[in-house]
Amino acid sequence: MDLGLTGKRALVLAASSGLGRASALELAREGAHVALCSRELARAQEAADAIAAETGATVHAFEADVADAASLEAVFAAAMQALGGLDVLVNNAGGPPPGNFQDLDESTWDRAYTLTLQSVVRSVRLALPHLKQAGGGSILTLASSSVLQPIPNLLLSNVFRPAVRALSKHLAEELAPDGIRVNVLSPGRVLTPRIEQLDAANAEKSGRTVLQVRDATVAQIPLGRLGEPAEFGRVAAFLSSPAASYVTGEHLLVDGGLIRGL
Helix, strand or coil, rough: CCCCHHHHHHEEECCCCCCCCCHHHHHHHHCCEEEEECHHHHHHHHHHHHHHHCCCEEEEECCCCCCCCCCCCCCHHHHHHHCCCCCCEECCCCCCCCCCHHHCCHHHHHHHHHHHHHHHHHHHHHHHHHHCCCCEEEEEECCCCCCCCCCEEHHHHHHHHHHHHHHHHHHHHHHHHHHHEEEEEEECCCHEEEHHHHHHHHHHHHHHCCHHHHHHHCCCCCEEEEEEEHHHHHHHHHHHHHHHHHCCCCCEEECCCCCCCC
16 A cells, blocks of 8 residues: 655654654655654664665665754754645654652643643644644654553653643644644654663562563453564554545554553
């Protein structure tokens, strides 16, 4: 199936590893010109070089901290110059730290808000003039299954990820007249460095081994395994593409059936 991404210009934030990188890879594989960023330029460049080598696509690397307003402005300016415009924005950010209410001080709440929610607000604001100039496009935000079901020991994600979904639902209606689609894509348990970090934190908190934590998680997944980043990336590429031209305001899970709510 041709997704219609050939020649499209995509910016993927926080894409040096994990789900951001998987999304950038699949966009490039489908023929998009891709710009990606990371807090460390060397990591962004490694990811860009690897994706370009695997796909033959044009991939640009930039340094940016999505939680910093000035850094976001700089990366958008540089990426737009490199790409010549924008058709696809993929919002992504590292997850906020684990913890329950009594573990988290006010400064941690402030940082989590800036990283998880405000980074999306700022990125959409920066992207809009370019998407409108292109005659429309796609905004996809990578979130978490905590949008629908709270995850133990992840209070900050449980609070701010649903807010991202609410923002996207509003934007889908507001931006539809401009031909801009807005969707949210959430993983369940996809094997990334973030999952390894969370499993280690849960193991320490519960007095179990990481393997015991992992086995308990897998036992709850109907497909009986963790997901692979590529499985998530392919769905991200589809939702970002003209092949999904009538899909907006939606939240989709790539979770192997983990979340059972209707």
